[in-house]
Amino acid sequence: MRLKIILALCTLSAALLAMDLYRIFLIVPDEASQGPIFRIIYFHVPAAITSFTGFYVAMFSSIGFLMTRNLRLDAAAAAINEVSLAFATVTLVTGSIWGRVIWGIWWTWDPRLTSFFVCWLIYVGYFMLRRAIDDPTARARLSAAFSIFACVDIVLVWKSIEWFRTQHPGPVLEIRGGGGMAPGMESPLWWNLLALLMLSAALILVRMRQEAMQREIDSMRRFAHAF
């Protein structure tokens, strides 16, 4: 049953992505000031939104774990954070490429990209913490606490970097100075977002299955040692 859900999500996601790729490359015209590279926004922004949403959904899963102590909620939190971290990496890479093409530099300290980089660092820390703890119950408890701290902190990170940039302006990754896109050009962005959300749901389910198996192996090993 679960396998079927995963396959369904992957297929739908692939179909949507294929459809969007077709539209993005063949139908949507070049943007006036930026040229072809602006198409990267169709992956950069959905990846960013998916990633960000994931971190906060994982926080709620962590809070759920602390209230119920059900290890499956911890597995969910870890899986969601891992997939979100992957999408955060995609955000950073696509943002970097975009900046390179437009301004000729690989990194511009654009406020959103910088905030994403900090998020990325924080969650790399999250996984380092998880790896350092052997006892699964303690691991779940401590990473849940960390997740709550991280999500509260990210809000402050975002605000502080934004304000810093208003005081020290620099290049910003945007379409036409932040104004909206022409109506016809916007829809692939939202379809892509849906596709990425489905893809991440599929990946999360796969990852949770792995966590459950790891827990089983772990408890069998402890059992064997006890004998």
Added chain:
Amino acid sequence: MSFLRQALAIAAKDLRSEVRSKETVNASLSFALVILLLFSFAFDPDSDQVREIAGGLLWLVFAFAGTLILNRSFARELVNDCLDALIASPVSGAQLFLGKCLANYTLLIIVECISLPVFAIFYNVRLPHSLLLLFLVMLLGTWGITVIGTLFSAMTVNLRLRELMLPTLVYPLLIPALMGAIQLSSVLIAGDPLGEQNLFWFRLLAGFDVIFTFLALLLVEIVLVG
């Protein structure tokens, strides 16, 4: 209030230990001096450029030297299983945490107060007339570092790679507080007036301190016991 009294008893114990051994403060101060020295190779200490980045330099020194103190905070309780003795006592996790924060804060401020004039001397930075404001920034910023650092010291106390993990976990989370402290310090050291714009950083620092103190007090029992 009994809550505060117990926390102060623990803070006093930590400070008394530190006064006797002096290990942590000495290590932290030496580290601060070494960093100041190394930075002087990177920047020409006489240039005006230094004034612009003075805030950043100062807080990098404070943050790095502070981590030494914070790392030891809960780790020193592992000797003789004292941490177990403390947790089993009627003292709550929050009291234990607050006591340790107060002790760490005191030690950090001492290290900073010694580092600041040394910094001014090495880099030929005239300390501003608004020294009081700079001190306020130090008080606010250091509390943020203390709260996060102490909580993560508790979180990583039983881990193998404790010393490696604490900086990796703590610095990204401190970015809002460090940014605020750096911006304000740079402006104050340059002798410029604090405009409307910079009030945001004060609010950020204060907000950071309040939010994370509250959150830490809430979560510390879960971190220490379960």
Added chain:
Amino acid sequence: MSPASAVAIEGVWKYYGDFPALRDITFDVKAGSCLALLGRNGAGKTTLLRILAGLSKAARGTITILGGDARAEKTRQRIGILGHGIGVYEELSAFENLRLFGRLYGVDDPRKTATEWLERTGLDRVRDGLVREFSRGMRQRLAVARCFLHNPSVLLLDEPFTALDDRAIHVLQELLKTALAEGRTIIMSTHQLREALELATDVALINRGKLGFRGERTWEMLEDPGWLYRHYGEA
């Protein structure tokens, strides 16, 4: 839980991930009794004691000590613990250590109590000496003082006789006998069957997380300490 129970353990489970370190542990300890908690290494004795001491939480089940929850402040004021580590600070003096714990445990006059206990454990001559300069025996006696100074009604001891020198064993045995005579309750995990069984009125055996045996300490157990393991232990 009957009114005379000092410690009531009900359906306690403890997990490490999916592995149950303690499985459905249920038993009572009457006030004024001394329970020897036996079991092989890794059976779960220390895990159970840590939960009783409030150092960790059970995943399932309830623990009631002196009518209250194990983690409640009022309960912990009446529990004394003695674990593997001595639980005293190296850079503080004997007096400062006892005064600190006196304060933390809400003792009426921490200084006076600290001085009293230094005398009772024969450490009054070194009251201002730093613990890091103490011999092993002196540290052990200080640990015992720390455990008893707040007049605890329940004592939780994790292998207390292991690594004690003769003088410290004697001091501890006398203190425990007096404590029992005063109606205090003792739960003691141990490998040293002889010394523990002498003091014990009751016995509980833990086999791989499950309660294998719970009953009174009999003469057979005292005469032949291995008896219990042979009859109720697992291979």
